[in-house]
Amino acid sequence: MPAANLPASPGKPEPPDSPYPVGAGCVCPQKARFSADMILLWCVSLCGVVSAGVVGLVLLFVLREAWPALAEIGLPRMLRDTEWYPAGEVAEGSFSLWPALAGTTAVTVLAIGLAAPCGLAWAAVQHSGLPKPLAVPQRRLMELLAGIPSVVYGFWGLTVLVPLVNAWHPPGASLFAGGLVLAIMILPTVALLAESALAGVSPEWIRGAAALGMDRWTTLWKVSFPAARSGVISAVLLAVARALGETMAVLMVSGNVARVPRSLFDPVRTLTAQIALEMGYAGEMHRSALFAGGLVLLLAVTGLVLLCEWMDGGRMSAAPSFWRRN
């Protein structure tokens, strides 16, 4: 049993002067400062800092670009105005973020409302011992679904789904169509991540449940899901983040009218679609107002990621640190 924990070949004990850290707490040898390990460590850290720095720079850039709008129009007016006509002068135009915020929220809620139950059900079925000839092709199909580019979904939505919805309830390009396409797109995220969270549940617990005479449903509901809770919630939250950020497919099927939707079949505009549609053509203040919308989106996604982290119980911060000296 102890051999399994050793990094080197089992049976041959680690030499006492090994430069490698043993166990969780790093035991850094005296000569560490000049060893290849330390050089690698510095390089990797540098890369890490650079990539984190890029995120910081993106945030700063978006803030800088949004600043004219935040300063001259102001967030209160962006929330108080009722319409989005940003092309004119600051005094005449109206710069409400509500229509796009409402659109983004509505489409995302609809998409996750459809995708989460389906994805979780799929993960549960995969988890509870589907025969292999069924499970493997199903899994491959789900992975394929994850790999299809979003513009393909959008094109399918525009040429197939929207005309169908239109025949049923015009104008077709609507909140309903957008939510449906988005649900199909985020389904693999929910399903695959939830499945891998369920796969992480200790088999001993499952066997224990079987030994107690629980049926499959009870095992799933009372053992597997509670044990994989944080992973499953992360799966859903990451899917929400993806839904918030999706642009092309939603732009093609949801109508993009900047108006708060009143029904499922009203056209809606998301923040991402708003930016994609208008950025190339926007003048000074218009452009800045679009960046303000982008900032809101960035903050929303940041909030979701933080929530995700928190749900994971701060596992990251508990990881052993290489830098810790003893």
Added chain:
Amino acid sequence: MSTSTRLTGSHRLAVSTGLLLCCALCGCGNPEGGGDAEAGRIVVTGSSTIAPLMAEIAKRFESRHPGVRVDVQTGGSSRGIADARSGLADLGMASRSLKDDEAELLAFPIATDGVCLIVHADNPIEELTREQVIGIYTGTISNWQAAGGSDAPITVVNKAEGRSTLELFLAHFGLEARQIAADVVIGDNEQGIKTVAGNPHAIGYVSIGTAEHDAAAGVPIRLLSLAGVKARVSTVKSGEFPLSRTLNLVSSSPPRGLVKDLVDFARSAEVHDLIEQLSFVPLVAPEREPARQAQPGLESASATAAPY
């Protein structure tokens, strides 16, 4: 043992050096834009309407000037104007005339393009009056029956805020952006055509060139006549079609060297076949020396008369 340790060490060193190099390369990047015309690289950015045409012209220009690279990027007329102004691009592309606050720029018209209303091919409507178009777009006419069609709700397809097609359409019909009651807002021409082709009760407006090309290719759309003039590339060419616009190259200072060669080439008869191939309309007689603000030149080029 010590040898093997050193080996692993140097291996790791190699890895870390590689990583460092990666970092350095990422960090360096390539200072984008700011085309260096002297070194044979010309950057052209702007209108997505002109970009496909400009790309073709650039290809032909490159084949005649070995060693020259013309980089065409899209992003809309506003970007073309902003980039020409800031010097990020050697030339900007703008599918509209210059506005008053852009008077310091020079515009070189290269072609004209008409904008027409389109409906689904199954829609019996052939032509709409000015009042009917205004009624449909402002929402006072919401059923095709009121415009002489079958009993079905109208799906109004509008362009996104800031697009030059929208500005041209609004100006022609004397409308304001706020008055439009749209059901679908679209970005580029192709998206508009796909939306109308997929919805028998939709009406939209797109570039005539693209619409005529797609209709000929079997896409189920019909181009509506305007004020009794058929929406065809030929009527835009003859100047009869009332809803047309000029496609311009924009620059902040009088072009020199290779850039001047490119502008002259784009305005010469040598590219007329390319312009027609992309369903735009060549200018009849390109002006040699564009006037500052180029408005008179522009108007005479598209002598079309849209009375707005």
